[in-house]
Amino acid sequence: xKARKGIYMVIEEITGRIARDLEHLKQYTATPGNGxxxxxxxxxxxxxxxxxxxxxxxxxxxxxxxxAGNVFGLLKGEDPDAPCVMMGSHYxxxxxxxxxxxxxxxxxxxxxxxxxxxxxxxxxxxxxxxxFNDEEGMRFGTGYFGSGAMLGHxxxxxxxxxxxxxxxxxxxxxxxxxxxxxxxxxxxxxxGRIGSFLEVHIEQGPVLDAEGVxxxxxxxxxxxxxxxxxxxxxxxxxxxxxxxxRMDAVDAAAKVISKIADWAREKxxxxxxxxxxxxxxxxxxNIVAEKVEFTVDIRSRNNDNIxxxxxxxxxxxxxEVAEYGGSYEIENKLTITPVELxxxxxxxxxxxxxxxxxxxxxxxxxxxxxALEIGQNLPAVMLFLPSKEGRxxxxxEFTKYSDFAKGTVIMQKLAEKLLDK
Numbered sequence: 001x002k003a004r005k006g007i008y009m010v011i012e013e014i015t016g017r018i019a020r021d022l023e024h025l026k027q028y029t030a031t032p033g034n035g036x037x038x039x040x041x042x043x044x045x046x047x048x049x050x051x052x053x054x055x056x057x058x059x060x061x062x063x064x065x066x067x068a069g070n071v072f073g074l075l076k077g078e079d080p081d082a083p084c085v086m087m088g089s090h091y092x093x094x095x096x097x098x099x100x101x102x103x104x105x106x107x108x109x110x111x112x113x114x115x116x117x118x119x120x121x122x123x124x125x126x127x128x129x130x131x132f133n134d135e136e137g138m139r140f141g142t143g144y145f146g147s148g149a150m151l152g153h154x155x156x157x158x159x160x161x162x163x164x165x166x167x168x169x170x171x172x173x174x175x176x177x178x179x180x181x182x183x184x185x186x187x188x189x190x191x192g193r194i195g196s197f198l199e200v201h202i203e204q205g206p207v208l209d210a211e212g213v214x215x216x217x218x219x220x221x222x223x224x225x226x227x228x229x230x231x232x233x234x235x236x237x238x239x240x241x242x243x244x245x246r247m248d249a250v251d252a253a254a255k256v257i258s259k260i261a262d263w264a265r266e267k268x269x270x271x272x273x274x275x276x277x278x279x280x281x282x283x284x285x286n287i288v289a290e291k292v293e294f295t296v297d298i299r300s301r302n303n304d305n306i307x308x309x310x311x312x313x314x315x316x317x318x319x320e321v322a323e324y325g326g327s328y329e330i331e332n333k334l335t336i337t338p339v340e341l342x343x344x345x346x347x348x349x350x351x352x353x354x355x356x357x358x359x360x361x362x363x364x365x366x367x368x369x370x371a372l373e374i375g376q377n378l379p380a381v382m383l384f385l386p387s388k389e390g391r392x393x394x395x396x397e398f399t400k401y402s403d404f405a406k407g408t409v410i411m412q413k414l415a416e417k418l419l420d421k
Contacts, residue, residue: 007356007409014111014405021107022401025051026099035096035395038103040134040145041069041170041177048091052106052131059114061129068149068187069133069179075113077126077419083195085123085418087112087411088130090146090370094138098397100202104385106131108200108408115412116419123419125195132370139164139173141228141295141333144373151377152188156181162333196345196418197380199371200407202399206390207363214406215353215360216384217346221372222270222299222365223338225306227313228331229253231321235282235290246288250280252320252328253292259316260296263309270364271300273309301338301364336368339375345414346381352413358406381414383407 028047030037038044049071056063056073065071071091077084089105109129116127132150137143140162148154159171159181171181203209208216233249257275264273274297281291296313298306317328346362353360363384365372371380385407388398 011402011405011409014115014408015402017114018104018107018111018404018408019401021055022099022104025103029093031096036093036099037095037097038091038093039095039139040092041173045069045092045133046177048103049131052091052110055107055110056113056129059110059117061113066150066187067179067183067185068146068154069174069177070146070150070187071131073110073113073129075116075123075127077123079124080126082125083192084126084128085196085198085415086128086130086194087198087200087415088128088132088370089199089201090132090135092134092136092138094136094393096395097393098391098395100397100399101204101392102135102201104202104399104404105200108404108411109198111408112412112415115408116415121416121419124421125419127415127419135370137226137334140170141226143224143226143334143368144336144370145170147370147373149184149187150189151374152185154184154187156184159184194378196342197371197374197378198345198411198414199369199380199382200404200411201369201382201384202392202397203384203387203390204367204392205387208361208384208386209388209390211361212359213361214358214386214403215410216363217349217353217360218365218382218384219341219343219346219362220301220364221339221341221369221375221382222301223303223306224334224336224368224372225298225310225332226334227296227310228333229294229296229313229317230329231292231317232327233288233290233324234326236288238286238288241288247324247326248288249292249326250289252317252324252326253278253294255320256313256316257294260309260313263312264298267300267302267305267309269300269302269305270366271298271302271305271309272366273298299366299368303337336372337376339372339380341371341375342379342381345379345418348414348417349381349383349410352410356409358410383410
């Protein structure tokens with residue numbers, strides 16, 4: 001009974017600090033009053049990073065920012081050369097998104113470091129709280145820039161390849177932000193320096209909230225492929241050009257787009273496919289379009305499903321443009337395979353949930369996260385917290401601060417066990 005009372009007091013303290021920090025971070029948005037817009041290499045991103053650094057300094061962590069814009073707080077262990085335990089998430093957002101996606105996981109990681117400090121624990125290996133840059137891929141249509149750089153998967157040519165809607169490349173944005181793109185490979189950590197990765201995140205779906213379950217133990221994260229498709233035709237007058245003499249890019253693109261969702265439904269197994277952006281050129285009501293651009297995002301826990309849908313899209317594009325003599329290009333923006341998360345760490349988390357009396361369930365993540373990128377190379381685990389009505393990537397996104405505190409306590413107990421191994 002005394003132990004249970006003690007954990008309630010700890011939860012209350014953690015809840016207060018998390019509320020303070022997340023409320024403060026809400027101001028760092030380019031769209032005040034209309035959700036969080038904190039795009040990578042922006043003024044708002046810089047403000048958030050500086051605040052995260054302040055929090056890390058507050059608990060005497062060794063603070064650093066790398067060549068990719070990631071920020072780290074190090075709690076040094078007795079053996080600093082032993083593979084560390086890293087915990088974190090991302091600090092960027094989508095446009096007009098929520099106030100908890102990503103950034104709350106960074107705050108929880110800092111809270112875990114604080115709890116380890118407060119308990120006077122001198123771990124055998126180091127603990128690192130991490131805030132990653134550009135997980136969302138919102139600005140440049142990519143994703144996992146910071147965590148990918150940490151793993152050595154980004155180089156200067158990568159930064160020159162991708163541009164935002166205004167034609168600004170990652171390379172240019174980095175320079176404006178105060179980073180040196182030519183140094184991007186310095187962000188890579190040496191092999192063996194990271195032993196495991198932990199991430200707390202809002203579910204971004206309705207399952208936990210609908211079922212009244214407190215915590216989600218994520219056992220698998222879906223793979224993702226993203227494409228930018230361009231269908232080329234010819235601009236003509238909408239009234240005077242007969243239907244059988246048109247090179248209508250919209251007609252061809254629409255026939256392909258209309259099939260994509262059904263292909264995903266056929267696969268089942270958690271497979272989804274989304275066309276989230278469509279642009280017609282020149283975009284006039286009375287002009288046959290000469291070009292259509294659209295994106296495709298395909299996700300599944302079965303990589304064969306993703307590959308098959310991508311192949312069907314290409315085959316359909318070839319067939320449709322051949323009908324009228326047009327052409328198409330398809331650019332792969334992201335390919336990442338599904339990842340099974342650490343069974344050992346999941347078992348520890350499950351035992352801790354039982355010990356503390358928290359309800360939980362094991363579940364799939366249909367969203368990609370830094371743990372997806374990192375889990376391709378290292379043991380990783382994720383803990384989900386309920387999202388009210390499953391809403392996310394929108395201004396009404398909401399998770400109780402007390403739920404973040406519960407997640408923090410579970411992760412602190414997991415980290416403690418890993419740090420002593």
